Amino acid sequence: MAAHNPQLGPDGELRHLLSIEGLPRATLMQILDTARSFVSVTEREIKKVPLLRGKSVFNLFFESSTRTRTTFEIAAKRLSADVVNLNIATSSQSKGETLLDTVANLSAMHADMFVVRHASSGAPHLIARHVGPEIHVINAGDGRHAHPTQGLLDVYTIRHYKTDFTDLTVAIVGDLLHSRVARSEIHALTTLGVPEVRVVGPRTLMPPDIEKLGVRVFHDMREGLRGVDVVMMLRLQNERMSGALLPSSQEYFRSYGLTPARLALAKPDAIVMHPGPMNRGVEIDSAVADGPQSVILPQVTFGIAVRMAVMAILAGNG
Amino acid sequence: MAAHNPQLGPDGELRHLLSIEGLPRATLMQILDTARSFVSVTEREIKKVPLLRGKSVFNLFFESSTRTRTTFEIAAKRLSADVVNLNIATSSQSKGETLLDTVANLSAMHADMFVVRHASSGAPHLIARHVGPEIHVINAGDGRHAHPTQGLLDVYTIRHYKTDFTDLTVAIVGDLLHSRVARSEIHALTTLGVPEVRVVGPRTLMPPDIEKLGVRVFHDMREGLRGVDVVMMLRLQNERMSGALLPSSQEYFRSYGLTPARLALAKPDAIVMHPGPMNRGVEIDSAVADGPQSVILPQVTFGIAVRMAVMAILAGNG
Amino acid sequence: MAAHNPQLGPDGELRHLLSIEGLPRATLMQILDTARSFVSVTEREIKKVPLLRGKSVFNLFFESSTRTRTTFEIAAKRLSADVVNLNIATSSQSKGETLLDTVANLSAMHADMFVVRHASSGAPHLIARHVGPEIHVINAGDGRHAHPTQGLLDVYTIRHYKTDFTDLTVAIVGDLLHSRVARSEIHALTTLGVPEVRVVGPRTLMPPDIEKLGVRVFHDMREGLRGVDVVMMLRLQNERMSGALLPSSQEYFRSYGLTPARLALAKPDAIVMHPGPMNRGVEIDSAVADGPQSVILPQVTFGIAVRMAVMAILAGNG
Numbered sequence: 001m002a003a004h005n006p007q008l009g010p011d012g013e014l015r016h017l018l019s020i021e022g023l024p025r026a027t028l029m030q031i032l033d034t035a036r037s038f039v040s041v042t043e044r045e046i047k048k049v050p051l052l053r054g055k056s057v058f059n060l061f062f063e064s065s066t067r068t069r070t071t072f073e074i075a076a077k078r079l080s081a082d083v084v085n086l087n088i089a090t091s092s093q094s095k096g097e098t099l100l101d102t103v104a105n106l107s108a109m110h111a112d113m114f115v116v117r118h119a120s121s122g123a124p125h126l127i128a129r130h131v132g133p134e135i136h137v138i139n140a141g142d143g144r145h146a147h148p149t150q151g152l153l154d155v156y157t158i159r160h161y162k163t164d165f166t167d168l169t170v171a172i173v174g175d176l177l178h179s180r181v182a183r184s185e186i187h188a189l190t191t192l193g194v195p196e197v198r199v200v201g202p203r204t205l206m207p208p209d210i211e212k213l214g215v216r217v218f219h220d221m222r223e224g225l226r227g228v229d230v231v232m233m234l235r236l237q238n239e240r241m242s243g244a245l246l247p248s249s250q251e252y253f254r255s256y257g258l259t260p261a262r263l264a265l266a267k268p269d270a271i272v273m274h275p276g277p278m279n280r281g282v283e284i285d286s287a288v289a290d291g292p293q294s295v296i297l298p299q300v301t302f303g304i305a306v307r308m309a310v311m312a313i314l315a316g317n318g
Numbered sequence: 319m320a321a322h323n324p325q326l327g328p329d330g331e332l333r334h335l336l337s338i339e340g341l342p343r344a345t346l347m348q349i350l351d352t353a354r355s356f357v358s359v360t361e362r363e364i365k366k367v368p369l370l371r372g373k374s375v376f377n378l379f380f381e382s383s384t385r386t387r388t389t390f391e392i393a394a395k396r397l398s399a400d401v402v403n404l405n406i407a408t409s410s411q412s413k414g415e416t417l418l419d420t421v422a423n424l425s426a427m428h429a430d431m432f433v434v435r436h437a438s439s440g441a442p443h444l445i446a447r448h449v450g451p452e453i454h455v456i457n458a459g460d461g462r463h464a465h466p467t468q469g470l471l472d473v474y475t476i477r478h479y480k481t482d483f484t485d486l487t488v489a490i491v492g493d494l495l496h497s498r499v500a501r502s503e504i505h506a507l508t509t510l511g512v513p514e515v516r517v518v519g520p521r522t523l524m525p526p527d528i529e530k531l532g533v534r535v536f537h538d539m540r541e542g543l544r545g546v547d548v549v550m551m552l553r554l555q556n557e558r559m560s561g562a563l564l565p566s567s568q569e570y571f572r573s574y575g576l577t578p579a580r581l582a583l584a585k586p587d588a589i590v591m592h593p594g595p596m597n598r599g600v601e602i603d604s605a606v607a608d609g610p611q612s613v614i615l616p617q618v619t620f621g622i623a624v625r626m627a628v629m630a631i632l633a634g635n636g
Numbered sequence: 637m638a639a640h641n642p643q644l645g646p647d648g649e650l651r652h653l654l655s656i657e658g659l660p661r662a663t664l665m666q667i668l669d670t671a672r673s674f675v676s677v678t679e680r681e682i683k684k685v686p687l688l689r690g691k692s693v694f695n696l697f698f699e700s701s702t703r704t705r706t707t708f709e710i711a712a713k714r715l716s717a718d719v720v721n722l723n724i725a726t727s728s729q730s731k732g733e734t735l736l737d738t739v740a741n742l743s744a745m746h747a748d749m750f751v752v753r754h755a756s757s758g759a760p761h762l763i764a765r766h767v768g769p770e771i772h773v774i775n776a777g778d779g780r781h782a783h784p785t786q787g788l789l790d791v792y793t794i795r796h797y798k799t800d801f802t803d804l805t806v807a808i809v810g811d812l813l814h815s816r817v818a819r820s821e822i823h824a825l826t827t828l829g830v831p832e833v834r835v836v837g838p839r840t841l842m843p844p845d846i847e848k849l850g851v852r853v854f855h856d857m858r859e860g861l862r863g864v865d866v867v868m869m870l871r872l873q874n875e876r877m878s879g880a881l882l883p884s885s886q887e888y889f890r891s892y893g894l895t896p897a898r899l900a901l902a903k904p905d906a907i908v909m910h911p912g913p914m915n916r917g918v919e920i921d922s923a924v925a926d927g928p929q930s931v932i933l934p935q936v937t938f939g940i941a942v943r944m945a946v947m948a949i950l951a952g953n954g
Contacts, residue, residue, distance in 0.1 A: 360746045361746070362690070363690070364689055364690030364691075365690045365691070365692065365746060366689065366690040366718070384722055384723070384724070385741070388720055388722060388742070388745070389745065391720055392692060392718065392720055392745055395692075395718040395720075396690075396692075396718065594733070594737075594741060595733035595737065595738075595741075596733065596737060598734070598737075615740055615741070615743075615744040616744070617744075618741050618744035618745060619744045619745065619746065621745075622745050622746070
């Protein structure tokens with residue numbers, strides 16, 4: 001089985017992080033456990049460990065995302081790696097060089113790790129198939145396909161507040177159709193044993209055969225939130241807000257915005273998550289975003305630790 | 319008093335550097351004395367000290383300024399900090415995220431320091447009011463309001479060449495109206511005991527009630543320079559050079575450009591300063607800019623030491 | 637002699653790397669020998685040496701080149717330098733500051749090294765003439781003039797595979813007219829004793845008096861390649877591909893593209909080089925680029941070591 005999974009080496013060790021699909025439960029747990037130790041590192045006076053000293057991490061951003069790039073950059077620097085940022089959209093690609101030639105070139109500079117962001121689904125997989133055994137690829141978001149470190153930080157956050165995955169009900173709310181986060185999250189949650197994952201959103205923003213992922217589909221926000229332990233909001237991208245799929249952002253908020261009244265339908269100790277950046281007043285009310293049940297900022301903190309964990313594990317499996 | 323000043327902590331220690339207004343003389347002297355020790359560090363073979371090792375400094379530039387960003391980046395790196403540059407103009411802000419959400423996110427990554435450049439006056443103050451006690455904010459220029467490290471490096475430079483502030487006459491020449499540097503300089507000079515600060519410039523580039531800051535106003539360049547110890551030129555921004563406020567850059571030079579003949583009216587050992595970048599032939603003649611009385615390049619050198627000092631003091635007051 | 641060469645100090649030591657012209661054979665050999673030791677550094681677990689610890693390297697890119705900037709950035713970081721990237725095209729220059737004022741300012745920040753990329757031939761020389769004795773300038777490409785580290789990595793690569801320069805025939809193929817690489821290569825090869833350097837390309841892309849550099853000129857690709865030990869392809873820049881000088885890129889490939897059939901005319905153990913980025917199907921066939929005689933990726937690897945060597949030698953000659 002491992003032989004067919006490009007993320008895993010012959011002994012089942014993590015070679016690349018491309019998507020949460022196909023990662024065994026043991027690997028997920030290894031990442032979450034390792035991340036826990038890095039949370040304490042980032043709370044120290046000197047937030048730095050020498051695990052990646054002398055390693056070269058290239059942030060290959062074929063589409064711009066300052067926020068995501070920053071999280072990987074700070075994670076790599078806290079591991080003492082040398083980090084080089086490449087905004088490829090504006091460089092060699094425009095000189096006619098192919099993606100694989102660009103990657104081959106950077107590999108020849110003795111790169112150790114590529115953090116890849118690309119508008120096309122599958123680009124990180126393509127790169128991973130063509131690099132040598134000493135180079136590791138991390139998918140930092142590819143098209144609508146996957147954004148695995150986001151999924152991992154989400155399950156880390158849930159474990160931090162809820163401890164046991166096996167008695168939870170989790171609702172993922174919003175634009176499931178265009179989200180690269182949602183698929184990662186669903187795979188992580190089901191792999192870790194969450195018995196009920198719900199997806200909540202309008203028909204126009206729901207992939208047709210999403211039930212196959214093992215989730216329950218709700219189109220009514222109130223029904224979907226009733227009794228849940230975790231509410232995971234998705235970001236509504238600006239370009240969806242008015243057009244063929246949605247009447248307007250105000251209309252969306254009226255039906256699917258997370259308000260205190262709606263949140264009251266969830267369990268009293270339910271937590272509220274959001275991958276950011278938030279559209280306040282579109283998918284989430286400020287009273288909820290800044291309220292006592294929100295764990296949106298801890299997600300960011302855990303996100304650094306999770307990225308450090310992934311990098312440290314990959315570097316150890318060279 | 320300290321309680322009302324957002325820059326100072328309960329014991330009067332420096333928490334943020336937002337503007338020179340409201341900084342006690344003792345704090346200014348602490349910064350200048352600390353900077354002196356860093357001048358010697360930057361002259362060493364290995365220009366690096368471990369004071370900020372493991373700290374994360376974020377350069378948050380909401381408007382582009384390569385020169386200013388570079389000075390803070392090199393200062394932070396010589397203190398061994400991890401530095402992340404964020405050009406926010408082109409990132410999350412355009413995705414609809416608020417300034418405070420952007421800052422809250424970066425804070426959750428366990429940032430230690432934000433160096434903030436923003437086109438809007440007061441943006442660094444707003445950020446400072448919303449960050450936790452472990453995070454320090456440095457204003458790297460906000461609108462027309464303040465640019466305190468420039469003011470500090472200017473007084474450092476004056477002290478280096480003139481030793482005693484209390485018998486000096488200082489002339490600040492040029493576009494006082496749009497300068498974010500001039501206000502910082504005036505506050506620093508008067509706080510440090512300079513008995514006579516003059517401002518020299520055309521009526522159209524002079525704020526209406528500038529006398530309230532304790533300065534003498536001159537519209538005639540020759541009168542303004544007579545007998546001064548220090549000439550601080552201001553940069554004339556390109557967009558002012560032809561328009562409602564000024565007839566042309568040539569005309570401006572004829573009236574307010576610093577020529578050798580005009581400089582001869584100052585004391586023979588007067589020093590000439592400029593915050594850069596210079597418009598040669600507009601506000602200053604090359605013969606003066608490159609002449610023996612110019613201390614324009616030492617200002618840059620001292621600027622790195624002053625920024626290191628501010629960061630080191632803030633990091634020690636965590 | 638050394639007195640007239642701005643690259644060499646009074647004792648003949650390397651002060652700047654501006655072009656390969658005028659570098660004595662001994663200096664070239666010093667760089668190649670030093671680079672050899674850095675090839676082994678980049679193959680280590682921890683690819684880092686402390687030779688430039690505490691030094692400040694500024695990448696001054698007056699024209700954008702992500703690839704070249706990356707090679708210098710990674711080389712400097714592996715030497716433990718602090719690296720600051722400045723894209724000057726979009727900064728102070730547009731505020732009316734002169735090139736020399738920009739450089740004087742950065743020098744005043746106690747820069748140790750400037751890596752300069754500029755569209756104008758001679759810009760790095762101009763900078764080198766105006767910096768203090770403690771600052772070193774490396775030309776990273778100036779107009780059509782020179783790109784000396786590319787020339788150096790090319791001869792390093794040749795020495796790696798061919799050992800002895802003095803019995804080689806080398807063909808440089810393509811757009812000699814606009815190449816800043818070709819001149820550097822020709823100077824390096826002749827200085828190191830290569831007895832026959834050929835240049836191969838269409839008349840429209842051949843400088844009129846190129847024979848004066850000591851090369852043999854060929855306009856027929858098959859004639860030019862016959863019996864050579866080394867084929868150095870040049871990149872055809874997009875803007876040349878259709879216009880006054882060339883009918884089309886397809887036409888160019890038909891006459892001067894390196895195909896397996898043409899390469900078969902060279903010696904059986906001939907190596908194929910290309911400075912990148914490649915235009916597959918324009919100047920080179922993929923079967924050759926990816927074939928057993930291609931050393932294009934090793935060139936990249938050696939390029940990092942050569943840049944580390946240049947920086948280390950310059951830093952030692954402070």
